[in-house]
Amino acid sequence: MSDREKLEARLVWERPEPASRPAPEPLSREQIVRAAIALADADGLAAVSLRKVGASLDAGPMRLYGYLSSKEELLELMVDAVYGEMASEGPLTGDWRRALSAMAQRTRRAAKRHAWFIDLLGGRPHLGPHVLAHVEATFAALSGAPGFEHIDSVMLAVGTVDAYVLGALRNEASKLERGMNQAEWEAVSGPYIQRMISTGRFPMLAQVVRDATHPSADVVFERGLDxxxxGIAARLGR
Structure with a gap:
């Protein structure tokens, strides 16, 4: 077997599942993935291991290796399952702006349902069938629209919105990971911030504290996306 054939054999998307067995319990990749997602939703990605997933399904970890070869494959399957949830919301419709806005909002809703999801985005591209369908639908929603006649323009716009969404959601997640809500964090840090402002060395920070409206995370996300x-619209107009 060549190196390329070995690589292709490792791709879980095209590797068949083992034959169904009636005992001790029927099992499938979908069941494994749903169990892993339930663990991650409850206790974060640190709670996901083949041993724990197997235990939740009354199956030993060695049996799971018949369906996937590593935890990394399991994480890829989990990401793809979430993209499947996003696709279930229906096709992207309307003009390019509405389509990109819908894509961004779907990703944010998915990250709210699955707090771990954002940690698995970025870096190496995901290649699952639901991910590829999502990319295809997003590109198709822009393709041929005025200003998007060339695929490079489509990719630039989609990539720019993706980068914003990823950064915005990671910023939101970092605030939640402090273990306290915004009001609690402000109560703890507020006196220190006030002492620093009183030194006179931070006039812009003083203006933020005194004059900024501090809207909700929903409003901040919408305004940033707008x-x-x-910016994309201005570029198209040039």
Whole structure:
């Protein structure tokens, strides 16, 4: 077997599942993935291991290796399952701006349902069938629209919105990971911030504390997304 054939044999997307066995319990990749997602939703990605997933299904970890070869494959399957949830919301419709906005909001809703999801995005591209269908649908929603006649323009716009969404969601997640809500964090850090402002060395920070409206995370995300889309629209107009 060549190196390329060995690589292709490792791709879980095209590797068949083992034959169904009636005992001790029927098992499938879908069951394994759903069990892993339930663990991650409850206790984070640290709670996901083949041993723990197997235990939740009354199956030993060695039996799971018949369906996937590593935890990394399991994580890829989990990501793809979430993209499947996003696709179930229906096709992207409307003009390019509405389509990109819908894509961004779907990703944010998915990250709210599955707090771990954002940690698995970025880096090496995901290649699962639901991911590829999502990319295909997003590109198709822009393709041929005025200003998007060339595929490079489509990719630039989609990639720019993706980068914004990833950064915004990671920022939101980092605030939640402190173990306290925004009001609790402000109560703890507020006196220190006020002492630093009183030194006179941070006039802009003082203006933020005194004058900024500090809208909700939903509003911040929408406004930031509008800024990104306005930038794309301005580029199209040039």
């Amino acid at each position: 800024c990104v889309l306005d």
